Amino acid sequence: MKGGSLQLLSLHKSYGDVPAVRGIDLNIAAGEFFSLLGPSGCGKTTTLRMIAGFETPTSGEIRIDGDDVSRIPANDRPVNTVFQNYALFPFMTVEDNVAFGLRYQKVGKADGKRKVAESLDMVRMGQYAKRRPGQLSGGQQQRVALARAIVLGPRVLLLDEPLGALDAKLRKTLQVELKSLQESLGITFVYVTHDQEEALTMSDRMAVMAGGQVEQVGTPAEVYESPSTAYVADFLGSANVLTVEIINSDSAGQTTFRLGADTLSCRGGGIDGTDARLVIRPERLLLEPPPEDAGTLEGTVVRTVYQGPTTDVIVRLSSGDELVVRRPSERVGQHSTGEQVTVHCRADAMRLLPPGALAD
Numbered sequence: 001m002k003g004g005s006l007q008l009l010s011l012h013k014s015y016g017d018v019p020a021v022r023g024i025d026l027n028i029a030a031g032e033f034f035s036l037l038g039p040s041g042c043g044k045t046t047t048l049r050m051i052a053g054f055e056t057p058t059s060g061e062i063r064i065d066g067d068d069v070s071r072i073p074a075n076d077r078p079v080n081t082v083f084q085n086y087a088l089f090p091f092m093t094v095e096d097n098v099a100f101g102l103r104y105q106k107v108g109k110a111d112g113k114r115k116v117a118e119s120l121d122m123v124r125m126g127q128y129a130k131r132r133p134g135q136l137s138g139g140q141q142q143r144v145a146l147a148r149a150i151v152l153g154p155r156v157l158l159l160d161e162p163l164g165a166l167d168a169k170l171r172k173t174l175q176v177e178l179k180s181l182q183e184s185l186g187i188t189f190v191y192v193t194h195d196q197e198e199a200l201t202m203s204d205r206m207a208v209m210a211g212g213q214v215e216q217v218g219t220p221a222e223v224y225e226s227p228s229t230a231y232v233a234d235f236l237g238s239a240n241v242l243t244v245e246i247i248n249s250d251s252a253g254q255t256t257f258r259l260g261a262d263t264l265s266c267r268g269g270g271i272d273g274t275d276a277r278l279v280i281r282p283e284r285l286l287l288e289p290p291p292e293d294a295g296t297l298e299g300t301v302v303r304t305v306y307q308g309p310t311t312d313v314i315v316r317l318s319s320g321d322e323l324v325v326r327r328p329s330e331r332v333g334q335h336s337t338g339e340q341v342t343v344h345c346r347a348d349a350m351r352l353l354p355p356g357a358l359a360d
């Protein structure tokens with residue numbers, strides 16, 4: 001099996017006069033693990049259903065390996081889909097469920113049997129071939145659904161929140177399995193999720209979506225470290241996103257700004273206007289001075305939130321904003337509620353973005 005490349009060109013979909021997808025352009029390479037990440041209602045499923053052929057685009061084009069497939073029926077596209085709710089037939093055995101995936105292909109009986117067995121082995125479900133879905137765990141059922149989707153040898157596999165119904169530990173296990181399955185098959189995966197951690201850990205590249213559009217496309221590190229909008233920064237992980245007052249933005253790309261009673265500066269010039277969004281990752285903030293130069297913010301600890309390996313120290317600044325400082329749990333003991341602290345921010349830990357909408 002080999003992955004196909006996928007191109008979406010100005011893809012639009014409206015239901016009546018309600019726009020669900022408002023002009024998506026994406027170039028997904030053959031063999032890529034590509035995620036669509038975004039909040040509920042942003043158009044992820046609609047986009048996937050158009051690629052699959054279950055919905056007709058209002059306008060725009062879908063190309064697989066360069067061919068426009070927009071008007072080709074779903075069954076004839078080199079694409080298959082795995083849904084969140086497995087959609088297995090309860091009265092069929094596991095192997096019959098997988099064989100059902102071959103119904104539209106002219107495959108001889110022996111050949112079909114071999115393909116079904118191969119697919120089940122690939123998802124490590126060979127020994128369950130004679131069981132019915134009701135006799136399997138959720139994770140096992142989802143593996144069967146995967147086998148049914150790959151038995152046809154699609155060039156592009158679409159996955160719509162395939163792990164959404166599973167508990168946290170099983171999700172982790174299946175994330176690793178899915179990723180290695182994708183690598184060994186070489187199929188292009190388009191993976192829909194609203195779980196940012198899942199998208200960050202599994203994808204080669206990802207698109208962050210909002211309101212039927214793509215906000216940013218990049219590798220997980222690019223999108224996480226260099227969000228291009230305040231929305232992306234806010235949606236991806238627990239960034240501190242604060243409104244600051246610009247004092248001076250010079251042509252050398254250095255900007256000085258005020259946050260409450262504190263004045264800081266960082267790289268990132270070209271901010272027009274008097275205010276901007278400051279993005280700081282909680283794990284980049286320090287409560288003791290680093291060896292290099294760093295800006296400082298004075299504040300009061302309002303609470304600490306234990307999260308296992310890390311603890312969030314919530315600090316109220318003179319501006320009234322609350323800042324999350326994430327620390328290794330073993331080092332938090334010395335900070336207690338009401339304590340005055342100095343938060344140290346290195347210039348490279350801060351990022352200034354134009355003011356804009358935030359994630360819900």
Ligand SMILES: Nc1ncnc2c1ncn2[C@@H]1O[C@H](COP(=O)(O)OP(=O)(O)OP(=O)(O)O)[C@@H](O)[C@H]1O
Binds near residue numbers: 018040043045194
């Ligand atoms: N068949 C439909 N008729 C009318 N509106 C629809 C239909 N399908 C989806 N929508 C609307 O289109 C928008 C996008 O829906 P979509 O299902 O693509 O979101 P999503 O990103 O997959 O969300 P979730 O994370 O909740 O699954 C929503 O506002 C939704 O209400």
Ligand SMILES: [Mg+2]
Binds near residue numbers: 044045046
């Ligand atoms: Mg959806």
